[in-house]
Amino acid sequence: MKKSSANAFELEWVVDLARRAGELALRYYRHTTSERKADRTIVTAADRAVEAFLADEIHRRYPADGILGEESSNSQRNAECQWILDPIDGTSMFAAGLPIWCVSIGYMVGDQMQAGVVYLPVVDDCFTADLSGPAMCNGEVIAVAPEPEVLDEESSIISSSDVHLIWDTDFVGKIRSLGACAAHGCYVARGSVLAALNTHTALWDVAGVLPILQRAGGEITLFDGSPLPVRRMLDGSKAPQPILMASAANARIVRQFFKRKP
Amino acid sequence: MKKSSANAFELEWVVDLARRAGELALRYYRHTTSERKADRTIVTAADRAVEAFLADEIHRRYPADGILGEESSNSQRNAECQWILDPIDGTSMFAAGLPIWCVSIGYMVGDQMQAGVVYLPVVDDCFTADLSGPAMCNGEVIAVAPEPEVLDEESSIISSSDVHLIWDTDFVGKIRSLGACAAHGCYVARGSVLAALNTHTALWDVAGVLPILQRAGGEITLFDGSPLPVRRMLDGSKAPQPILMASAANARIVRQFFKRKP
DSSP states (O other): OOOOOTTOOOHHHHHHHHHHHHHHHHHHTTSOOEEEOTTSOEEEHHHHHHHHHHHHHHHHHOTTSEEEETTBOOTTTTOSEEEEEEEEETHHHHHTTOSOOEEEEEEEETTEEEEEEEEETTTTEEEEEOTTSOOEETTEEOOOOOOOSOOOTTOEEEEOTTHHHHEEEOOSSEEEBOSOHHHHHHHHHTTSSSEEEESSOOHHHHTTHHHHHHHTTOEEEETTSOBOOTGGGGGSOOOSSOEEEEOHHHHHHHHTTEEEOO | OOOOOTTOOOHHHHHHHHHHHHHHHHHHTTSOOEEEOTTSOEEEHHHHHHHHHHHHHHHHHOTTSEEEETTBOOTTTTOSEEEEEEEEETHHHHHTTOSOOEEEEEEEETTEEEEEEEEETTTTEEEEEOTTSOOEETTEEOOOOOOOSOOOTTOEEEEOTTHHHHEEEOOSSEEEBOSOHHHHHHHHHTTSSSEEEESSOOHHHHTTHHHHHHHTTOEEEETTSOBOOTGGGGGSOOOSSOEEEEOHHHHHHHHTTEEEOO
16 A cells, blocks of 8 residues: 555654755746746746655655645545645746745645645745644744734735735735735734735645644635635635635734725 | 045945844844834834944944934934935834845935945845946846836736825736835846835935946836935935836836825
């Protein structure tokens, strides 16, 4: 029988894998050109090389597991254990030579995202979570921001870069867009911002960060508060609404400031 | 007679100064708490310590020059040569433990911004320009982005974090907000994005980046295209409009997508 990783997620091995993938990506960083995919989004040679590296390493160690990557198809879609990879989350940033992008690795058993590692190579921030311990950033325990006493101009959230096209909002505070969905979610998990909004979300955008955010006291839901249909998104389809990454309390607060544009 | 730096800006010395200031700031990064200033913006002990370090070093070397810092007053406001300091541009990012913030040093003779250094310690990007050579990032010559053949969803600009409060826009591409005005301008200078918008701009927000952007083929103007009243802003007053950082051609393109909210 082929080895499966069920209940045997090895956090140290995955962290090392993410760091090696980050080193590989850094060799291309600021020395690469991009091209357009069929959906008109950007891809670089680095995305393909890093995904091939990750998939090869995981397949060698866990040949029975499924692997879903942004740049390739899943040959074992019915396996109980699934690895969901975004080799470079924030490809547009990477291709522009901007520093916020990350390697994201999520691990699912059945319909549960159980563990994740998100690594930002330029910044050297490594976020982790598995079933056995808390969410961590660079070895320190992290938690989402408490409910704010007041909202004012220093209150801060993050969004994907299309906020101006999607939302009417009178949110009184700062709305930043740093450039990579998984990194955004990790900064919510660390309490640096109250919440993050994202549109056109694929499973690989959130698979790594989802367990980190949950273990830090947060959650990822559709914008209306309903659950993210994780298992259904294994086929590569997008979430049916924008998503919200935050504690339940902060999601309630932030949600009321955003209305979809007509 | 006290030594003045007129026409004797020493780029290597200023780069070293910015790097040492960055190292000092990193000692506080993720280990500091913030407080509110009278204008309700955030300041940390790091802002004060880094500005004192910069001002002391500059004053020792050039005792006749004026020094304008975000956190202190200028004792030699009428000196011909002025150093304009933002010890930590992007204090809110710094205080939140987020990686995009920078040390910014601008150098003015008469009413001309002549030289500048902007250093991002976490990312280790160092942008420079003086009168004798081109704009550089980490020792490589940089230039603004050419006029785009088409604008589409991958076209990209940067803004301060209040874009949703200030502008009505149907810009078709990405609007990011990375968190620090001087860094935004430097990424325009390197051609990573087409343009950057900023509101509530003080001289220290742009003094370091202005020479870099000019030498890279760009400019900083008020939103309507009129000149930034640099010398008048030496008293600490804000620019009378939002500002636009871009090449003249790209400024013309971007400007038409933004209307002030009523």
